[in-house]
Amino acid sequence: MDHATQRLREMIAQSGRIAFLGGAGVSTESGIPDFRSENGHYEAIRKFGQLPEVLLSRTFFLRFPEKFYQYYRSALLVTDILPNDAHKALAKMERAGKLTAVITQNIDGLHQAAGSKNVYELHGSIYRNHCMDCGCFFSAKEMQDMEGVPRCNHCGGLIKPDVVLYEEGLEEETLRAAITHIMRADMLIVGGTSLAVHPAAGLVDYYRGSRLVLINKSETPYDERANLILHESIGGVLKAVTEDML
Numbered sequence: 001m002d003h004a005t006q007r008l009r010e011m012i013a014q015s016g017r018i019a020f021l022g023g024a025g026v027s028t029e030s031g032i033p034d035f036r037s038e039n040g041h042y043e044a045i046r047k048f049g050q051l052p053e054v055l056l057s058r059t060f061f062l063r064f065p066e067k068f069y070q071y072y073r074s075a076l077l078v079t080d081i082l083p084n085d086a087h088k089a090l091a092k093m094e095r096a097g098k099l100t101a102v103i104t105q106n107i108d109g110l111h112q113a114a115g116s117k118n119v120y121e122l123h124g125s126i127y128r129n130h131c132m133d134c135g136c137f138f139s140a141k142e143m144q145d146m147e148g149v150p151r152c153n154h155c156g157g158l159i160k161p162d163v164v165l166y167e168e169g170l171e172e173e174t175l176r177a178a179i180t181h182i183m184r185a186d187m188l189i190v191g192g193t194s195l196a197v198h199p200a201a202g203l204v205d206y207y208r209g210s211r212l213v214l215i216n217k218s219e220t221p222y223d224e225r226a227n228l229i230l231h232e233s234i235g236g237v238l239k240a241v242t243e244d245m246l
């Protein structure tokens with residue numbers, strides 16, 4: 001185990017209320033591309049002619065639902081994937097009584113699939129979908145089974161995934177709970193996120209302690225603030241530091 005990983009292990013041993021804040025990089029090892037890495041969704045430009053930020057905006061969704069759904073289905077409505085070592089290690093840390101909350105920008109449900117119980121989905125989930133007119137609920141499977149633009153089978157209304165699109169605000173209750181966990185945390189692990197999307201990135205500012213750890217392959221605007229930085233694979237690092245937890 002290298003020096004930084006050993007240091008992370010010690011910091012975890014000294015902490016009892018750890019919060020984790022993560023993003024798309026947590027799921028790349030499960031096979032879902034992130035937005036900003038080389039192989040990430042900048043492919044969106046090649047295939048769909050627009051940045052993910054445009055394709056996933058509320059304006060685009062309402063004006064061009066067909067194109068929105070083509071992109072959304074190909075890039076994000078993915079259910080046949082499994083949690084990786086990062087998701088599993090975080091679930092282990094929660095079971096061991098070390099981790100109080102997973103706060104994620106991901107919408108893929110993989111933390112819950114790995115067994116994490118206290119998960120705050122800042123940007124919603126592909127597993128919840130509602131008709132914009134009558135409010136009827138639809139599962140991810142039902143969304144996958146519908147062709148073209150998904151329409152409500154009760155009233156014909158447009159169905160919208162409960163994911164926070166660009167131009168939309170975050171759900172207040174989720175945001176408040178996430179802030180509370182971070183403020184009370186004696187350690188904050190941030191990983192697999194470029195910390196470029198606000199307000200999620202700004203949550204780091206609510207942590208006041210001296211155990212701020214960043215695990216991210218590339219640099220982030222918060223690197224200078226961190227007490228420990230690992231520019232490595234998050235799955236590998238978290239697996240190594242939780243090896244002796246049950």
Ligand code: CNA
Pocket residue numbers: 022023024025026027028029032033034035036037040105106107108123191192193194195196197215216217218232233234235
């Ligand atoms: P991002 O901006 O794409 O950044 C991801 C970061 O993770 C990059 O800085 C990478 O260097 C880093 N990274 C990638 N793989 C690894 C790895 N294995 N180990 C360590 N670091 C890694 O993603 P953010 O989450 O910061 O951006 C915010 C958007 C992307 C959020 O709104 C997400 O909802 C959205 N998104 C979610 C998913 C998903 O649910 N799985 C997938 C793609 C995008």
